[in-house]
Amino acid sequence: MSDLGARASGQGRIFQTSGDQYIEEHHHHYDAGAGGPLFGRRLVSSTTAGPDAPDSVRMPLVGRVPGVLRNREELREVLGAAVAGPGGEVHVVHGMGGCGKTALAYWLFTEAVRDRSRVGFWVNASERMSLRAGLLAVAGDQGAAAGELAAAAAGQRAAADLVWHYLDRSSEPWLLVLDNADDPTVLEDGAWLRVSTRGTVLVTTRHATSTLWRVPGVRRHALGLLPLDDAAQVLCDLAPDAGDLESARRVAERLGRLPLALTLAGSHLAHQLLESWSMDEYDRKLGEESTAIVDGGAAGYGGSQSRHLVGQTWQLSLDALAGQGLPEATALLRLLSLLAADPVPLSLLAPVARGDIVAEGLQPAWTAAKLEPALRALLDHSLVELVDADGTRCVRAHGVLLDSVAARVPEGQRSVLTAATAELLEAALPEEGAETPDTVGRLALLAPHARSLLERAPSERSAALAVRTVRQVFDAGEFAAALELAPGIADRCETVLGPLSRTTLEARHTEAMALNRMGHYAESEALHRSVLERREAVLGPDDPDTLRSCYGLTWPLFLTGRGEEAEHWARRALDGQRRVLGDEAPETLYTWTNIIELLPYVGMEEEFEPEAAELLSVCERALPPDHLTTVVARHNYAEGLRVLGRYEEAEPLARRTLADYVRLQGADHPLSLSALCLKARIAHGLERFDEAVAVIREVIERRERVLGVEHPFITANREYLTEWQAEAQS
Template structure:
């Protein structure tokens, strides 16, 4: 028997893990129509026009802002209309980049031997790729998508220029030092009209253009969020939603969380870049890998506030224990800026801005055990920037920028379910800001801010707790200043009733409520009731604090202002009140000086009383002193300045100085129309006075 020869045949699949294609963009859901980006697309089309080459264009911006969609649109233009070969390479990690670039080399004629040498490390891979790109017989466009770790490109020499083609990079990395010689194009959110069109492109039957614009506003006009929302609306089968229902869901209707609702529009199996809840984590993971884990802690702190411009001064001294030392805030912030998770906003006040959708997503993923510490820290930082007792007049611009942030912090504290006492601390910051806005003269804004905060905090705090009593008082005061006297009186009466029941008749909050109720009552011609309340407060404060304490001087001044009214009491009682005028002014001057608002206010109160009492010559002297003082202290047009002109004009007219009275009356009417509006009772009153002066 002869020898047997057994031959085994082994069939091996090629050792190749490269992309299936580099000639087609590997994107998720391509846009139906690229909306907006007109100027950027014009620049990029010029970069792939015949004869163009040697260019590198870096499209940078936060995750979800549509960089890949722009690159995809350019790719299709280059291939379909500009006569170029298009190459699309995933540059999100070293292995994908290497495999994709070698596939480009193979497409441009690299031999199997060359490719094997490059894969085995016997030949520099990047040199091989660019050799064949340089030698290409056709112009090309190379897109390096998702290059969020620029070091991968730089260290391997993968990004170069070539006379035969144009390279485009999409990245979240905004730092210019990563892209020497490249032209940087920054991408942010879409204009409102274009954002609405994105929704209508995807879900044309879901609602009107204006409804689409309202949903776009709620989504912050972020392309990824718009695409996911449109995808959700377009693919509902059993019970299709319209745009209005979707907006209500984003606002929490039926228990929906906005981030979860938006992500429901993703395609099955979508990767992290195409999920709103996950895309930002890619950047945070990269920052941690770069030795900046503090960036995550800082972003969680920023998520306590709003997506509006945030004064950078707020971050002075920020710290979160071991998670974020104050000395590391600067580097953590730089990391967020470099990865396009935040941006600097130029202006009178240097500000930082993070997109609201990013903040909501980060807040949702923040561990429960960290939330109270974050809220407490955020409240403390706000407290450091807010004045304890704001002066009347113009407020620091940085303070007025805090309005959306105090309400956002309050909403976050309530949503996160932090302890009621911590919610109370946040309400204290709201009250301090409301006072600052009120004293700037913007009473309508103060009212809106106080009411919004009251609505949020009222979900977890009883109305008769001290923090909400103080907030309700501010609502009543703002209502009074905007001329809604009956509503103001009703609010103050409810506050007074709660204070007396919960805190007792002598508590500071109770006395404050007494005094504040007097103002609308006086303007509703319930003068006797107002005087009675003021007398009660004056008596209690003088006994507890002394006659020259600021709180005592304020109520003495308020009582003095009513002294000249015929309904303020008997003639003897009115005379006694009026006789207090010089003493009130002297005590203010002794305690606080000539130019203090209390002293100037005392002059005005005495002038009002003297004018009402029929003593215009004396009233004129004090009104002029008040006007001079307020002109030094307050900006033109401030309500207190206008009040002074009202008293001054009345005294001038009573003295027969009609032309001067008309001059002051005209300034008064113009100012009140502008500041308070034409329907405000004080505006109407000023117009009546002016008609009277002109009639002679």
């Protein structure tokens, strides 16, 4: 772990989107060139992570919005005046899910940009990560430097202060929309929600009573259901040939005048192929109460009736598909409802299509021949959409739909669906210990779904799966992403399994490791000690997990200057692993490799050379070629030689190590950056000052992009640069 840096994941896929949005309408036509089976081609996961920032903050990244915004005249007048004026206000529009808050925000955004010459910013505020990423992108738009943004993203400076510093100094008036802020806690007690004389803030939320909405400068506006005539007109706008205004009134009343339900119903009526229901026929179908997918409602979010009716609207499409001989479409949508509202790789479903996985007890049973038509049917009925995620073909369903479906999965099928979903995710994850640059994109796509399965279907298996996923994200070098995931997963595991379960403790252990890699040494040490204490009490002092806690405690101690204490814990881990796992077990050897790094720092120079030579010999004999532990052993041997001033011996070993890391894990992996730093320090030791300065500049530039300007490694690297530049000039 010599001078080891961490790399912020840049995984936009690790967060999930929720909240009420309009569903975008897609019509799929499969010609001879594009009509091949969805699973009949090779699916390639992205080899690199996408950026944290959304694709745009200058455009409303929402789905389908109405061509005509019905009603809301009074509120539109108030909001229109706000963007026409000098600014300095926050407007909070609250209402039940699906009532049209996003559509209203879209109208105001267009009005502000097109007619009021304001700069418009649109940020998805449904989750902490999407809010943070979006607002940092706003700061970047307004002139924040890459180093400032990286520091904020890595937690090295106050992110909200940075964003509002640039918004308050904007050269142009602006409108900032924070859409779907349904959980006000993501606003961090108001740190992200402020008043500025340079612009107007609009918040859309289901939450009507947050104390954040009751502070000076914030105005609240309730958004309810549409009046009946306007609701009926929405249906007529979307399906003008399905019936007259009187028929539309009856359907609109039955749908509770909820804009989302009206939009879905109108789209369904307008785009039927095999049947052509009129408004009256649709009203009769709704009256039959033939739905199993209903939602009991969420406290404070608008009650059960509208959710029930929205569920009916979706269920009508599923009933129609069942009538066409495709009941598997319902089963597939129920499976998707256990996952996140993020892109689901088609490769995740491929084992079912191939017949490799069969969900025993599921009614109707899946078959390879039925899955593809079921998926195409969901696409055709706009219940899911086909999307591309960094080159990987995926399907995605609307979050409100998934919530509705998940809430009412029949109890007799929930355990079967949960087991099938877990099996699919387990099969889709890379093999443990085989994390490479090629698997980072796959992990980014799968991590939100593993977390969602734990949330929607908590069990020992789903908890173990979520913990395995976050551990693999960490092992892939995506330390910032692991730190985003681990606390929430650990909290959920603690609720489901208790604080002393092996799975919960593994989640906390991963959180502690990620804290250390991201430079939060004191927090890492405290959490490692807590996990170690609990593991010793529950599992015993020689359990492999307890010994891994001993090893984990080594690094926050070492990196805060307590080398002798660090060496003590590392030796305890190594001695125990030799007894329990064996002298040549990979985990034993990995702990030994890191002890080699400690020896020159704790006054054990004489032990260093023979122990390092013995370790390398054992690694090369006991492990496969190119095993990462062997490469780390060479790295730490080279680092020890450097510390002892034996630069000529260290240099070829360090160059080989760097080449191996780049080949095996990619040029931007934290280990590769650590080896690059070692190369610079050896060049300095050999008094090749110009080379040392050039390489350390590269290290600083690359680490700043992924760690932030205030990470301890960056601070040390800058000190090297200052010293070496002075030496080069003397």
